[in-house]
Amino acid sequence: MGPEPDGSDGRTSLADIVGRVAAGTRTAGELSYAVIREGIITGLLAPGEHLRQEDLAERIGVSRIPVRTALMQLESEGLVSFHPHRGAVVRTLTVEQVREIYQLRELVEVHALRASIARMTSARAARLRELGELLDGPHERGTLHEQRTAFYRELYDAEDNPFAIGIIEDLRNVVNRYLVGRHVAHGLRYHRELARLAARGDADGAERTLRGYLDEYRRRVIEALADGDGT
Structure with missing residues (x-):
């Protein structure tokens, strides 16, 4: 050690x-x-x-x-x-495990997203738009993790969906611990659009945006892990 x-x-x-x-x-x-x-x-x-x-x-x-x-x-x-x-x-993480994790994330997050949109309130919609703007804009040092956590908890309605949020955060953490110091999400700006679609009740559009993001992020994670192994 x-x-x-x-x-x-x-x-x-x-x-x-x-x-x-x-x-x-x-x-x-x-x-x-x-x-x-x-x-x-x-x-x-x-x-x-x-x-x-x-x-x-x-x-x-x-x-x-x-x-x-x-x-x-x-x-x-x-x-x-x-x-x-x-x-x-x-433990290390294999490519097969990354794929499985993102398959599970897609299932749980799409479910949570649609359930959350069905219960959307004007207050949550306003807060979601605000958090989306913050995430896709410039960040102060050390604020990104906190802002991202707040965004997803609002997006998936953590107060009424605590079990789904727990599963999602656990799955995210399994991957994130292998990515310390690697800017895998650099250049990905989708939070503003996802917040806009969810806030206005467009579940189909929000789901397409979410699936596209998870697919791209999975690809980047696999590339980052391969680079870390020297392959």
Whole structure:
């Protein structure tokens, strides 16, 4: 496991994650699981990285036993794999898995989009247009993730569709942790148009725009992963 960022360059460190989640966990096992999982999802613990139990235990401030238990749980969730003579490793993502993830995203997101449009209110429509303008315009440093999350939660009506939103965000996070530092979405400007169509109740048009975006983004993700493998 490589040296941990100290946070001086603006990046999150494992110590930052420990400090943030410690108050919300009751046991060493819960803390270990929450910290390692967030480290993987955010890309702090990179795909293919060897997860040494002693090192993680020291950095989290627990013994090896809860770390081992957390790694086994993360293995069952597909985030970690165990290899003979190497121990636990952050899982990598294959092209086939990317395709499956985007097939699932398309199914769930189209369903959520149409359900949301059927319940669209004038207040949500106005907020959606505002967020679409923000996302397709220039960004202040560090605001993109927050604005994107807000846009999709508004688009898919998170308040009345919490389970779908949870599935969508989990699927997005599985891919995003492999794309840290890669500007895969650069030049894609579709949020304004998607917001406009959804706000006016054009479910068919909004669905076409969404499917087109997911197809293009999937293609870019596969290219980025291939570049990262040196292929």
